[in-house]
Each structure stands twice: as structure tokens, then as C-alpha cells.
Amino acid sequence: MSMDIFDQIFDNNKAWVKAQREKDPHFFQSLSEGQNPEILYIGCSDSRVTAEEMTGVLPGQMFVHRNVANLVPNNDNNSAAVIEYAIAHLKVKHVVVCGHYYCGGIKSAMQSMDLGILNPWLRNIRDVYRFHKTELNAIADEDNRYKRLVELNVKEQCINVIKMAVWQKHYLQTGFPKIHGLVFDVRSGELIDLHFDFQREALAIREIYDLGTQKKSRN
Ligand code: CO
Numbered sequence: 001m002s003m004d005i006f007d008q009i010f011d012n013n014k015a016w017v018k019a020q021r022e023k024d025p026h027f028f029q030s031l032s033e034g035q036n037p038e039i040l041y042i043g044c045s046d047s048r049v050t051a052e053e054m055t056g057v058l059p060g061q062m063f064v065h066r067n068v069a070n071l072v073p074n075n076d077n078n079s080a081a082v083i084e085y086a087i088a089h090l091k092v093k094h095v096v097v098c099g100h101y102y103c104g105g106i107k108s109a110m111q112s113m114d115l116g117i118l119n120p121w122l123r124n125i126r127d128v129y130r131f132h133k134t135e136l137n138a139i140a141d142e143d144n145r146y147k148r149l150v151e152l153n154v155k156e157q158c159i160n161v162i163k164m165a166v167w168q169k170h171y172l173q174t175g176f177p178k179i180h181g182l183v184f185d186v187r188s189g190e191l192i193d194l195h196f197d198f199q200r201e202a203l204a205i206r207e208i209y210d211l212g213t214q215k216k217s218r219n
Pocket residue numbers: 044045046068069070100102103104105106
């Protein structure tokens with residue numbers, strides 16, 4: 001008789017608690033005293049992309065936000081609140097936007113389908129396609145075109161972080177947090193750094209998106 005996966009999680013949890021306590025008897029006591037994560041991770045909700053496991057971080061080291069296709073849309077209170085809290089209060093040193101190849105959200109966005117409440121969400125990805133239409137349409141192989149869209153979507157979401165006052169203010173004052181665009185390759189398990197040049201991008205779009213936070217902070 002095979003056990004339901006839901007029932008297994010409690011047994012898994014008990015075993016995990018035991019193992020953590022054996023390694024460090026004060027482990028949970030320390031966690032209860034607060035968190036001091038240096039990384040904010042924004043990734044896809046996809047069950048195959050396990051933020052903490054694939055990066056090897058420990059509890060307390062990474063603040064995590066996940067949604068369909070790792071988006072940072074304008075007017076999305078959820079991701080905005082996470083980013084505000086991570087930068088202004090937790091004072092993270094790094095913001096990571098992590099996409100992944102074979103992303104169902106990216107694939108769905110490129111199909112002619114009415115997906116209800118997902119339409120406005122996935123339209124953010126259609127917008128990314130439109131910005132980069134010339135480059136994407138020139139890629140003949142469909143798989144490679146989707147993969148490139150995954151990468152370009154990560155870059156656009158990194159740029160969306162740059163557009164936020166909380167990032168501009170803290171980066172201009174302290175030089176942190178740095179912004180990183182990553183892609184997880186589900187097929188190989190590898191994490192790829194896209195080497196997103198956030199400083200260059202910030203300068204390039206500054207004339208449009210500068211919110212004057214530096215001036216305000218000097219008052
Ligand atoms: Co995905």
C-alpha cells in the first residue's frame with residue numbers, strides 16, 4: 001500500500017527535525033531569534049525548480065518569492081511588498097531573478113489561448129516577446145526560441161526591479177543590492193548566470209525611470 005504524498009510530508013518533517021537537531025541542538029532556537037538573509041530570490045513556482053535545494057542555501061539565508069514565470073509586474077502588490085521588505089528592512093545584498101528552461105508559463109504565454117485570470121499575468125511575457133520580437137523571430141528552432149524568451153524574460157524582470165524606488169534609493173546610497181539574472185536548466189540541473197549588467201542597464205534607462213530618490217534622501 002503506497003502512502004499518500006500528503007501523509008508522507010509529516011514523516012519527512014519529523015526526520016528532518018531530528019537530523020537538524022543532531023547536527024546542531026540549537027538550530028531551531030537560532031532560527032526563532034530572527035532571519036538575516038543576504039539574498040532575495042525571485043523564481044518560478046514550478047515544482048521542479050527548488051530554490052533552496054538547487055542553490056544549497058540553509059534556512060535563514062535566502063528570502064524567497066515565487067510566482068508563475070518569475071515575474072515582477074508593475075502594480076503587483078505581492079512581488080512589490082516582498083522586494084520592498086527584502087531591500088529596505090532585511091537589507092539583502094543580492095536580488096536574484098531566476099527563470100528556467102521548459103517553463104510552462106512562458107510556453108502558455110506564446111499560445112493563442114484564453115486562460116482566464118492567467119491572461120493579464122501572462123501578458124507580461126507577451127510584452128517581453130514584443131520588445132524582443134526581431135531577435136526572437138529570427139530564431140528558427142522553436143525550442144531555442146522559447147529558451148531565449150526565458151532568458152529575455154529574466155532580463156526584463158531584472159529591469160523591472162531597477163524601475164523601483166526602493167532599489168534605486170538603496171543602491172545609490174549603499175551600492176547594494178546587486179541584481180543577478182539566472183536560468184535553471186531543468187534538463188541538466190545546472191544554474192546559469194546570464195551576467196546581467198544591471199549597472200549598465202540602470203544607466204541606460206535612468207533618464208526615463210529615475211525616481212529622484214537620491215535627491216530626496218539628501219534632504
Ligand atoms: Co516556470
